[in-house]
Amino acid sequence: MSDVTGPYAPGTPCWVDLMVSDQQAALDFYRDLFGWQGEVGPPETGGYAVCSLNGKPVAGIMTAMNRDGTKPDPTPPPVWTSYLATADVDATERKIVSNGGQVMMPGMDVMTLGRLSVASDPTGAVFGLWQAKDFPGAGIVNEPGAIIWNELDTSDTDAASSFYSTALGITAAPMEGGGGYYALNVDGRTVGGMQALSNIDGLPTGTPSHWLPYFAVDDTDSTVDALIRAGGNVLKPPFDMMAGRMAVVQDPQGAVFAVINAMGPESA
Structure with missing residues (x-):
């Protein structure tokens, strides 16, 4: 897609x-x-x-x-x-x-x-x-430069699961081999992910629950290098994980987002 x-x-x-x-x-x-x-x-x-x-x-x-x-x-x-x-x-x-x-x-x-x-x-x-109404939202996803994933990093996965299921019809299910990572599903289709803040290595103390956008890139390492040259900051350097090679970064004004060179089936 x-x-x-x-x-x-x-x-x-x-x-x-x-x-x-x-x-x-x-x-x-x-x-x-x-x-x-x-x-x-x-x-x-x-x-x-x-x-x-x-x-x-x-x-x-x-x-x-x-x-x-x-x-x-x-x-x-x-x-x-x-x-x-x-x-x-x-x-x-x-x-x-x-x-x-x-x-x-x-x-x-x-x-x-x-x-x-x-x-x-x-x-x-x-x-x-x-x-x-006239504007449905993003017209392109899962392509380099576009959003590919939305992740909820939360202090309480049970409370979050119950809330999003009842209020918005989003259900959470453990991902096989995900090590505490959950898929967020709408009508049987995976539309995002969720994990506990305690599951994230190196997260600064006091980080609040938040939604983290992931943008697709062709090359995670070169994108991070370009971000650094432009004045951005790296919170989590490029690393390999089950969905691809990703990094968590900040733009020059401090906004946090992730970049990923995804592998396998498209997931957003």
Whole structure:
């Protein structure tokens, strides 16, 4: 799977975006690293930039901003957000709250593109919701430079499993030979992964639960080298694992993501 033409099934990760203090610097960095094309959007979108790869939308980049259009003080840390598809943002928000989660940014319409919300699960991991209208989400996945995997790293896999199953219809199942790694499934199809924070070697003390986006690359080592030259930071150097060769890195503004040269069947 590479091009996506239809709507995403509810519960499936469908989009990722980045919030940073310097939007243009981020646009330049990811253009050079992944080949993305994007520019600051019009005022009515708050300047939101939809980045494209091979002419198809792949990710968003925006400036950290309050809902009234002012810049927050202090500026929040840069972060990638994974969005989960839903058929009804407002109904899903009610399920989130009734199952121990929190709504951080209530549902809002984005012109005719769709309706979005931002929430957190009971373990504190933040994620977005996207109810598609004119814009279904990422138009390309599983190709170098595009999203290939979304992973929930959580302080409590049991609590997270129960929450996502009840609130969003995402079920977790241990992966064979995964050493404590879980597949996240929607309608019998694997759409992401989950593991305990305690299962991750070298994780800084106090790291909160979070969703981690993985971007596909042709060569993990050369991508990491390019990232370093551009001012990025390596949190976990390239290493081989069951799905391929990956690394966990930060962009020059500090946003964390993973890169992977995947092996075997496509998995996003």
